[in-house]
Amino acid sequence: MSVILETRQISKAFGGLQAVHNLSFRVQQGEITGLIGPNGAGKTTVFNLVMGTLKPDQGRIHFKDRDITGRKTYQIVDLGIARAFQIAQCCPGKTIFENLELCACSNRLFSRSKYPSAPILQAAEQAGLTSELEKLPGMLPQAGLRRLEIARAVATSPDLLLLDEPFAGLTSGEIGALSRMIQELRDQGMTIVLVDHNVRSVMRLVDRVLVMSFGQLIADGSPGKIVADPMVQQAYLGTDHV
Amino acid sequence: MTQRRRSPASYIIFGSIVGVLALLPLLKLLPTSWYAPLIFANFFAIFAMSWDLLGGYAGQMNLGHALFIGVAAYTSGLVSVHLGWPPWFTIPLGACAAVIVGALIGIPAIRLRGPYLALVTLLALIAAYKLVLIYSDVTEGISGMSFSPRSFFPPLGYDVPLAQVKVITYYYSLGLMTLIGLALLWVARSRWGAIFEAIRENEAAVEAAGLNPAKFKVVAFMVSASAAGLAGAAYVHLPILPVLQPGGLDGVLSLDLSLSIIVASVVGGLGTIIGPLIGAYVMKLSEQYLSELPLHVDAFRFLEGQGWITLLFLVLLIVLVLFAPKGLLPAFLDRLLRRQAVDVEIREEGRKR
Numbered sequence: 001m002s003v004i005l006e007t008r009q010i011s012k013a014f015g016g017l018q019a020v021h022n023l024s025f026r027v028q029q030g031e032i033t034g035l036i037g038p039n040g041a042g043k044t045t046v047f048n049l050v051m052g053t054l055k056p057d058q059g060r061i062h063f064k065d066r067d068i069t070g071r072k073t074y075q076i077v078d079l080g081i082a083r084a085f086q087i088a089q090c091c092p093g094k095t096i097f098e099n100l101e102l103c104a105c106s107n108r109l110f111s112r113s114k115y116p117s118a119p120i121l122q123a124a125e126q127a128g129l130t131s132e133l134e135k136l137p138g139m140l141p142q143a144g145l146r147r148l149e150i151a152r153a154v155a156t157s158p159d160l161l162l163l164d165e166p167f168a169g170l171t172s173g174e175i176g177a178l179s180r181m182i183q184e185l186r187d188q189g190m191t192i193v194l195v196d197h198n199v200r201s202v203m204r205l206v207d208r209v210l211v212m213s214f215g216q217l218i219a220d221g222s223p224g225k226i227v228a229d230p231m232v233q234q235a236y237l238g239t240d241h242v
Numbered sequence: 243m244t245q246r247r248r249s250p251a252s253y254i255i256f257g258s259i260v261g262v263l264a265l266l267p268l269l270k271l272l273p274t275s276w277y278a279p280l281i282f283a284n285f286f287a288i289f290a291m292s293w294d295l296l297g298g299y300a301g302q303m304n305l306g307h308a309l310f311i312g313v314a315a316y317t318s319g320l321v322s323v324h325l326g327w328p329p330w331f332t333i334p335l336g337a338c339a340a341v342i343v344g345a346l347i348g349i350p351a352i353r354l355r356g357p358y359l360a361l362v363t364l365l366a367l368i369a370a371y372k373l374v375l376i377y378s379d380v381t382e383g384i385s386g387m388s389f390s391p392r393s394f395f396p397p398l399g400y401d402v403p404l405a406q407v408k409v410i411t412y413y414y415s416l417g418l419m420t421l422i423g424l425a426l427l428w429v430a431r432s433r434w435g436a437i438f439e440a441i442r443e444n445e446a447a448v449e450a451a452g453l454n455p456a457k458f459k460v461v462a463f464m465v466s467a468s469a470a471g472l473a474g475a476a477y478v479h480l481p482i483l484p485v486l487q488p489g490g491l492d493g494v495l496s497l498d499l500s501l502s503i504i505v506a507s508v509v510g511g512l513g514t515i516i517g518p519l520i521g522a523y524v525m526k527l528s529e530q531y532l533s534e535l536p537l538h539v540d541a542f543r544f545l546e547g548q549g550w551i552t553l554l555f556l557v558l559l560i561v562l563v564l565f566a567p568k569g570l571l572p573a574f575l576d577r578l579l580r581r582q583a584v585d586v587e588i589r590e591e592g593r594k595r
Contacts, residue, residue, distance in 0.1 A: 072449075073449045074449050074451075074452050074454045074455075077450065077451065077452030078452050082450075083450060085450070089444060089446050089447040089450050090444065091439070091440045091444050091447055092444070093439070093443050094436075094443065098436065099447075101436065102436065102437070102440050102447070102448070102451045102453070103450075103451040103452070105436075105437065105451065105452075105453060107452055107453050107454055107457075109457070109461065152447075152450070152451065153450075156451060156452050
């Protein structure tokens, strides 16, 4: 498997707070990678750095062997990375179809192809939103909004999908359905990195786990190896998971 | 495309309004005194619709829309007067000048939002006004340029009777309004329009979708400025415009004009293009009607002079905004849809029984 995303010694500080410190990791193509850690470990900051929302103070970020450090979010999305936020970033006045349509739009001012309907309909189908395309996002329940947010990211046809807390606030049934959706996306060839506090669900889903604490990577390995890691247990998991 | 954008409703309403306006002179329903306000209303409708694309669709609060109108009007007017170039050349030239100014004003919009952007647009308008005063040897300053635009207006010469001039000018302005209105409607319902709306609703969502909001904001400014500028430049060459002046009642760079454009858009319904069109006609025609009221109705004669008519007009606008805060068109459509929904409900109830 080839490396799709690589961070090299990236750091980011907010005033006196070192949110991310000399962080280096690689994400293999086709894998589902879980990024876990206690609150304030710097997980979301890593997503912000990858997506260009924040610029690293030092270090470089490479996507498919291309340096994407400091690029703007829309340029990074154009290169093939998409992010699904914990709180849906949709347009409340637009229908679900229109929200997905926006993600499939070309950034060019003049584009011959108006709205490629194939990725829109495929994303809607995968998210189970086909029958709700003419609804407004506000009419969806929490789990529906989460599926819409992922569908929005998928509609950009990414190679790498970053999922920010996809399971937060969902019931176990909804988590199961969402996990199946994420696995389907991986089976289609998408690489996925997800951040979540629901360790059990993450461990069941992912191929590999990265554990962060105080802005640093403290462990990297398979779910089985991570659960047994004494350092991870001490910093984050506790002894219940052993 | 979705149902909403595919719906021909906007074009049907637009066509109906244009149709009615086109029939008025033919059916001799228009008193001579109403030509001038209607001609101005046609231009005012273009100004309001072009503002709506930027303010209503893209959510860019522009308090200085008259800047685009004034820049185009002065460019076209000055080039015509000082260089003697014909209107068919100076009108597009004026529109081009407005587009350039639109792009320049659009650049700060990349960083600024809400009241800060509103302030920049307002200051730019005041700066342009001052510039006209500073170069008063060329622009004739606050008193305005008293050239003879009639000679620049291609189909008309000095020998055409005034009544005919009014009718021709009316159709000229209506034709321009129709063309620019259709173009703005087309843009609003296109991919650009969808992106403008998304920028207004959630700029972060636009960027997360892989689109560059900054680029599309500047485009919104340029398209809005081009429409306003084209109308502003054409307005200068109207045979019935007495002088080209920056401020005052007919001022093309006045804050009054900017604000009344926004009022018309709000009264009609933001983000609809058709709403501001309706708002513009409602405002201009009710203004004219109220000003004529004391002449026709004895009971209102006491309102003559004294500024009571303006006050009454302002109170009416406040009442309109209070009772239809989303604007006249959305209020009408909401009521229509609600009535349809009730009808469907009653029919279904009846079927069940």
